[in-house]
Amino acid sequence: MATTLRAGTRQAAGGQKRRSRGRGARRPNWLAGVAGWLWLVIVIVPIYWIVITSFKTQSNYFTTNPFAPPTAPTLDNYRVVIEADFARYFVNSAIVALGAVVPAVLVSFMAAYAIVRGGDQWLLRSVNSLFLMGLAIPLQAAIIPIYLIIIRLHLYDTLLAIILPSIAFAIPLSVLVLSNFIRDVPKELFDSMRVDGASEWVTLWKLAFPLTRPALVTVSIYSGLAIWNGFLLPLILIQSPTQRTLPLALWTFQGQYSINVPAVLASVVLTTLPILILYVVGRRQLLSGLTAGFGK
């Protein structure tokens, strides 16, 4: 097939139309090609620089060509980062991400189920519209009252302070994606559950949950990554160093070590590593999770 395609390409490029039954337009698209390779360079150069520099000593960094690999690779920078308590920040970030994503996805799933199954009730319709409105309004605009509420709840400077608003922020999109997915479940399956005498609660977990799994993974990845990388909520709701999450720690670390570029870049590599591993393991799921509901 590859050969036919290529033959088709040459044909098409020659401006012929007779034998162009090769599947679709397969002539070279120079503009897109140039854009593609250019983008590769734009992405790779900074990434390459981050990685090699993180293995250089500080003096090595100042004396050698920035793009040359380190003459004497060192792990010292990583030691500095780890000694700066990054293991704790990692745990904090993991607690916040899991603590927000799991409840957010579960309550969104239940709400989506209710909206699909009882969608003709005005109550559920208005709940749905409320969530949809949450998609159009940037919730970041609400941080000042959130700060006030968190203080009044005596949650300031705790991880729970980040978790609760993160759940709320994740709900609108999760409900939208999940309800679209549940809507595609064939009605006959629901009917047969009903005939078997299953309650809605049982149907929710026994039928809808397994069938919705791909969408559940999608929304978990989308909100999980947003929360893992979140900066604004920790910035305003966390004060003590021990409660920092990774992005916040990265920022303060950079403030303290701004001259030690290799160490700063090592902290960037270390904090990105968990996501990078996820990317290597489940690239397709991660990417489809990222466009949750936006593209198809």
Place this chain on the structure above:
Amino acid sequence: MTTLAPPAAPGTRRTTSTGGRSGSVAWMALPALLVFIAFGVVPLLGVLFLSFTSWDGIGVIKPTGLVSWRAVLADPGLLHALWVTFVIMALSWLVQTPASLLLGVFLAGHQRYREFLAVLFFIPLLLSSAAIAITYKALLDPNFGLGAGLHIPLLVQDWLGEARLAMGVIIFVVSWQFIPFHTLIYQGAVRQIPRSMYEAAQLDGAGRVRMFFRITLPQLKYTIITSSTLMVVGSLVFFDLIFVLTEGGPGDATRNLALDMYKRGFQANLMGQASAIAVILVLVALALALLLRRIGGGSSSTSQLEGV
């Protein structure tokens, strides 16, 4: 397509199938609703309330009527922040849309090497805004950064210390961060265009350029609207990146609305004024969303969010 206008079409059938028992599902929406009201709706209404008060973030909240609003509206800083927000929105849209479109078309091909390139293309998606900003800050440092290391005078500029350059850097870094996301959306959409359309066009002797403008672009109409909506509304709340990269500087050259809100509230302790800015932010976002919907000619906001 417009899965979002849900209860209307399949509603009639569902009424009969769920019948009177549908009451038993409503409570399932309750947990999500409560959390969303507590940390979404109440704060959004609260911000309107707080904009009519004076509060330093610690002490008592004093209702002061229009004092905060007057201060904000009389401050030329507001117009400037609106302008900066608009410039970032427009320029980042202008850079990102053609680039993502081209890259999406490029990656929609199924050739091996393109699939390999795709793995690398999307790496910026994985990094946090803070990490990206920190990296570029180090990379562009006039004394310790790339330019100094390579001894290329052209690269040795005070990138973040000069208003125009700093704005350029922000547009570049924003694009670096978000082009992969939009490329991903376009890639998916291009792959959904029926091949038969291209085959028919080819039979008619249409060239690539013509096929792009006659088939690809019109077919991507809703995707372009989706992507643009996300870009525009998203650019309103760019905070992390600018905060770490320039902190709104030099001076206030890159101080957009979101940064203005943060600085007034959490650095100058003028929560009332910051809340007024937040209200303006919400109004601008809603106006833009409505405008884009008008342009798209879509009937429901969901069909746009849904893409194709």
